[in-house]
Amino acid sequence: MEERKHLIQNPVAKILLCCQGLVLLHFISLLPLSSCQSFNYGEALSKSLLYFESQRSGHLPYHQRITWRHHSALTDGLDQGVDLVGGYYDAGDNMKFGLPMAFTITMLSWGVLQYGDQLAFAGEYHHALEAIKWGTDYFIKAHTHPNVLWAQVGDGDSDHYCWQRPEDMTTSRQAYKVDEENPGSEVAAETAAAMAAASMVFRKTNQRYSHLLLRHAEQLFEFGDKYRGKYDESIEVVKGYYQSVSGYKDELLWAALWLYRATDKEEYLNYGLENAQDFGGITWAIKEFSWDIKYAGVQIIASMLMEEEKHKQHKHMLEQYRSKAEYYLCACLNKNNGSNVERTPGGLLYIRQWNNMQYVSAATFLLTVYSDHLQAWNKGLRCDHGEVRSEEVFAFAKSQVDYILGDNPMAMSYLVGYGLRYPQRLHHRGASIASYRKNKGFIGCTQGYDYWFAQKGPNPNVLIGALVGGPDIKDEFRDDRANYRQTEACTYNTATLVGVLAKLHGLEGRDHGTSCF
Numbered sequence: 001m002e003e004r005k006h007l008i009q010n011p012v013a014k015i016l017l018c019c020q021g022l023v024l025l026h027f028i029s030l031l032p033l034s035s036c037q038s039f040n041y042g043e044a045l046s047k048s049l050l051y052f053e054s055q056r057s058g059h060l061p062y063h064q065r066i067t068w069r070h071h072s073a074l075t076d077g078l079d080q081g082v083d084l085v086g087g088y089y090d091a092g093d094n095m096k097f098g099l100p101m102a103f104t105i106t107m108l109s110w111g112v113l114q115y116g117d118q119l120a121f122a123g124e125y126h127h128a129l130e131a132i133k134w135g136t137d138y139f140i141k142a143h144t145h146p147n148v149l150w151a152q153v154g155d156g157d158s159d160h161y162c163w164q165r166p167e168d169m170t171t172s173r174q175a176y177k178v179d180e181e182n183p184g185s186e187v188a189a190e191t192a193a194a195m196a197a198a199s200m201v202f203r204k205t206n207q208r209y210s211h212l213l214l215r216h217a218e219q220l221f222e223f224g225d226k227y228r229g230k231y232d233e234s235i236e237v238v239k240g241y242y243q244s245v246s247g248y249k250d251e252l253l254w255a256a257l258w259l260y261r262a263t264d265k266e267e268y269l270n271y272g273l274e275n276a277q278d279f280g281g282i283t284w285a286i287k288e289f290s291w292d293i294k295y296a297g298v299q300i301i302a303s304m305l306m307e308e309e310k311h312k313q314h315k316h317m318l319e320q321y322r323s324k325a326e327y328y329l330c331a332c333l334n335k336n337n338g339s340n341v342e343r344t345p346g347g348l349l350y351i352r353q354w355n356n357m358q359y360v361s362a363a364t365f366l367l368t369v370y371s372d373h374l375q376a377w378n379k380g381l382r383c384d385h386g387e388v389r390s391e392e393v394f395a396f397a398k399s400q401v402d403y404i405l406g407d408n409p410m411a412m413s414y415l416v417g418y419g420l421r422y423p424q425r426l427h428h429r430g431a432s433i434a435s436y437r438k439n440k441g442f443i444g445c446t447q448g449y450d451y452w453f454a455q456k457g458p459n460p461n462v463l464i465g466a467l468v469g470g471p472d473i474k475d476e477f478r479d480d481r482a483n484y485r486q487t488e489a490c491t492y493n494t495a496t497l498v499g500v501l502a503k504l505h506g507l508e509g510r511d512h513g514t515s516c517f
C-alpha cells in the first residue's frame, strides 16, 4: 500500500505504471494469462465525487472545488412564488428533473450506508455527504406542503433548443409540481426514498437534519400513496425525457422499504409485504435496474431482511422476493437458464444503446451489495446454473468497474478525467463552452450551437468524474459531441459507482495494491 502510494505520487512512475497497463492490455487478447492490471480506485472515487460539484445548480459555496462553474439559475421558482434555487442539473442539459435527481440521492445514500467506513478510509466521507446534502437541501425546498412537491424546473424543449452555459441561461425556468389534484406517485415516493435513506446517513453527524429529512420522507410517502397517479400524466412535459414506463408501484414499494429501514416501523414493512403481489414486487422478474424501474432494488432489500431473526415470521413472502432478486443477479452473471443480460464481446453488460452505462453501474452496485450480504451470511447465490460464491459475484462486479476504468477493447476510461484516455467531447453544455470565469461575455442560445457545439476539438472544461453513456454492443465508442447516446453523462450513472469504488479502494489498502484476476 505505502509503496504503491509513493509510486503513484511520482509522476514518472505513474506514467510507467500506465504504460505497463497499456502493454498488458495489448497482450491480454493474445495471451490468456492472468493479468495484474491495477487501477487506482481511490483516485477514481475522489473524481467521481467531484462530478457532483460540476452539476450543481444555484449559488455555489466558497469551497466549491470545480472552479470552471459559477452561480446559475438563481431565480428558479421565483415566478411561481417558490424558492427552487439549488439541486442538480440532470445531465448535459440545464434541466432539473425530480425523479432521476431523487434516484441519484437514494443511490448515493445507499452507497454511504453500505460503504461509509471505506469512504472515510479514502478521506471522501465528507464529500459524499456534501453530494447528498446538495440534493436533500433542494428537496426540502421543493416539498412546500405535505401534499405538494415541485418536480421539474426548466422546459426540456426550449432547453434542448439552446446550447448555453447554465450561468447565462435564457430559456424558460418554468417549474412544475405534483399535488392532490395532479398526483405524481413515482416522484413523491422516490423523493421519500431519497430522504429516508439520507436521514440514515445524517443520523450520526447531524441529528436535527436527519429528523427533518425523515419527516419529509414520511409525508411524501403518504402523499404518493394516498393520491395515486402517474407523475408524467400530471407533468406532461416530462414525457419526452423521463417518462415512467414501470409506473409508480415499484417506487411505492421502494419508498416503503427505505422508510422501514430508516424508522424500523412495522407499518412500512407490512406495506411492502401486503402489496408485494399486487404491486409486482414478487411477480416481476426484470433484468434492468434504473431511475425508472426499481423492482430489483426492492427485491434485493427485501431479501436481505430475511436472514434477520425478527423477520423469520415473514419468511414465506421474503423468500418470494428473494427468488426475483436472484433472477436479476443471476441474469447479470449470465447464469439463468432462460433470459440473461446481454454482454458486449469485451464483457460489458448491455441493456440498450442510449446511456447503457447507467445500467452497468447500477447493476455493479447491486451485485456488490449482495455479494457482501452473501459473504456475511456465508451463503451462495442460487442460480439455474448452480450456486455462485460471493467472491464470484463480486469479481464480476469488479470486472465491470475495470472495464469502465480502461480494461476494455478501446483502452478508454469512460470515467472522465481518469486515466490517460477518456472522452474529450462530452455532450455537455457547460463543459463544452468556455468557463464563465474566463469568459464572462454572454453566449446566446444558438450562438452556443453555432460556435461551441460545432467545435471539432476537445471540450474546454473537463467534466471530472462523469460516467458517459459509453460504448455500443460491439464495444465501440465515438467521441463526438453530437453522439449524445454515448457521450452524455447523467448524475445517476456516477451515483451508483461511488460506493463500489470505495469498497474496491478499501480492499486495495488491505491487499497491498494489487488486483490480480
Ligand SMILES: *[C@@H]1O[C@H](CO)[C@@H](O)[C@H](O)[C@H]1NC(C)=O
Binding pocket: 337, 383, 384, 385
Ligand atoms: C438449467 O439447465 C440445465 C442444463 O440444461 C439443467 O440441468 C438444470 O436442471 C436447469 N435448471 C433449472 C433450474 O431449470
